[in-house]
Amino acid sequence: MSNRTSYALGGLALVVIVVIVVLVVRWNSEHSLKVRDDGYGPVRDPGVHALLDSDGAIVLGKLDAAKTIDAYEDPLCPGCGSLEHLFGQEIAHKIDEGKLAVRYRLVNILDAESGSKDYSTRAIAASECVADYGDGPVYSRFHTRLFTTDQPEEDGGDLSNDQLSALAKEAGAPEEVQQCITKGQRVDSARNHAEAAVTALQSAAGGQAATPTVVDGTKQVDTNTQEWVAEVAG
Template sequence: MSNPTSKHTPRPVSSKTTYALAGVAVVVVAAIVAALYLWNRGDGGGVRNDGYGPVHDPAVTVALDSDGAIVLGKSNVAKTIDLYEDPLCPACGQLEKIYGQEIAQQVDLGKIEVRYRLVNFLDPKSKSKDYSTRAVAANECVAQSGNGPVYSKFHQLLFTTEQPSEGGADHDNKSLADIAKQAGAGDDVAKCITSGDRADTARGHAEAALKTLDTKLDNRAATPAVFIDDKKIDVNKKNWVLDAAK
């Protein structure tokens, strides 16, 4: 890694690498999880609920909590999923590609709400060296609008067709604002993103979320990570979303 306070020690982990971040004493696995196996094996274990798309129901709202969690769902929902992810994390992109539409339908049905807890440990792996932080800030700008379907579409785009590759070109703030407008966000949201005014706040939220995740996983924080009632969910089980919605 280019950050002089950290080191990069490669070793085999699901064909990807383990990032040792000395400054935070945390090991973050940027690996394609076994869900990728489901994606590739060709026995019906690919994209779940393909064709549904992002959240549809205008009754779904989104809110930005004081701790930085982005909460997507309807009121009085019994089940809450905490989903930790980095905007540049390829495994997080695969999770969204495979399960994002199924999650969206269960949110529309009022079965679950999702608390997106975005982290930024992959900033050094982006060409701009701060992409993850700026993408977290953009998510917060969109979430502040309160429009659930717009946020859901923005999140889907950012983690699928618009997700940059590690080390490759990433989005500047104007490009992030354009993606938000593509998702249906208004000019006020676009201005929030292009101004970069939320960058410092988003960085604080992302670093706090990473510390919390590190604690939950015994100092081995990894993304993506899903929790229900502080219990880690095995996302390698293809029915985990439907099981969560029961």
């Protein structure tokens, strides 16, 4: 074997080792994170509002919140579920304190990975039905359940509209909201809004469309650090 070949193979091996080390460090970082503000739960303050923007963005916060961040999530995304599990309670606490508002931009990238092939879109439609009611704590409870305890697995079964409606009822949504979900009244608009959110996500993330993605102004936030919510909220 020539020296040139030996050097080439050695260089390739070094690259492989570096990649493995980076992946291991990242995996350890992600799996060493602790649940923040455990026991706080979803938003509590009745002064917190849920607002459904014309582009489908759902803003959760007080009207005079000090800062608003954008959170791009897919209802079927496991990483989004982990984000909500680890940091959702701390986010809710900051929202109650008026230090933070969150503009949820929900996308349907994983529709094809759901049992019904349209779960993400229907879950977004249900979220819009709940958000349009305007009650912040109700929306927060629904969003929390949607992304944590009741989130389906990829390539498995998912929630029907009736089950999504029941989830909204348990969160405190009234009958008209439940009917909006059961009848799929916002499915078409949710699909359009999700497409717009994907375009916005690609723009914010440099052409990529990966979830979860959190953006503070024009800066993408590293959500694999323990203190990111506290740092963003100030």
